[in-house]
Amino acid sequence: MTIKPEQETWADAAGQAHPAHNGPARIVSLVPSLTELVCDLGLVDQLVGRTGFCIHPKDVLRRVPKVGGTKDVNLDRLRELAPSHVIVNIDENRRECAEEIARFVPRVIVTHPCSPEDNLDVYRLLGGIFGRQAEAAALASDLRAALDEARQAGASLPREKVLYLIWREPWMTVARSTYISATLATVGWDTLPPGAEPRYPAFEWDAPWLAEVDRVLLSSEPYRFRERHLAEVEAAAGRPACLVDGEMASWYGSRAAAGLRYLAALRRKLAGLE
Known part of the structure; x- marks a missing residue:
């Protein structure tokens, strides 16, 4: 009698x-940056739904x-698509929604990258499954x-404390517990305020x-800051300000490498090195 080896498994962020998965999957991604990753892994033909x-x-x-959307998933439409796997994220999707989806979808894959390095585990997870x-x-x-x-760029320049704006009226920024803050820190930008919550x-x-x-960094998302906002922010903060591509600072998944290179180049440019 031939004894089959135990099937290898991969643990998600929820443990x-x-x-x-054997054979073609039916994947629905409820996470924008991970939808891009699914495509870059060569799984386009198995992607049957997205936000x-x-x-x-x-x-x-x-x-x-x-x-x-990420927060208001149409569960009836999702059922119609009959997915084998749904990809969710702890920050971007509501827990109640993910729990409801788990009632009728065989596999709900939970993700929660908190730093650029965490993408390595996400690649391994989805690539393995x-x-x-x-x-x-x-x-x-x-x-x-x-x-x-990115680390070399950060080490070659004095560290700066930055205010990373994501919203206007009310003015909002990011805490150091966020993926954005960790990404900026890699190139030598430490976000303020220093706390982790909210x-x-x-x-x-x-x-x-x-x-x-x-320095103040004005993100292009979720609020779309534009050139016309620079003077307003510089007057309010009394500090130099510049626009930043928000996708490059906040999108994990396959865009993480390009994001780090973009931020490293921006750091050097603002320092007059490029």
Whole structure:
């Protein structure tokens, strides 16, 4: 009698073990940046659903049905798609929604990258479950190289304390417990305020900690800051300000390596090195 080896499994951010999936899967991603990763892993033909905020890669996703937003998933539409796997994120999707989805979807894959390095585990998780280990390894190799480049850029310049704006009226920023803050720290930008909670604090321009800010970064998402906002912010903060591509600072998944390189180049440019 032949004894089959135990099937390898991969643990997600909730500690759930997921076995390798045999045959084509039916994947729905409720996380924009991970929808892009699913495509970059070569799983486009197995992606049967996404949110309206899943916009990259545009040409491919036009053909993929929408199931609402990240916070307001259309569960009836999701049921109709009969997914074998649904990808969710602790920050971007509501826990109650994920628990309801788990009642009728065989596999709900929970993710929670909190730093650029955490993407290595996400690549390994999805690559393992869906049989895309080679593609995942290539992404991991590129990310490691980008992390080295970003760290070198950060080490070559004095660290700066930055205010990273994500919303206007009320003015909002990010705490150091966020993926954005960890990504910025890799290139030598330490976000203020220094606390971990709340993760996306609102503030007034007379807050005492603003005196420590060296530079203000205005993100393109979720609020779309534009050139016309720079003068307003510089006057309020009394510090230089610049626009930042928010996707490059906040999107994990396969965009993480490009994001780190973008931020490292921006850091050097603002220092007059490029």
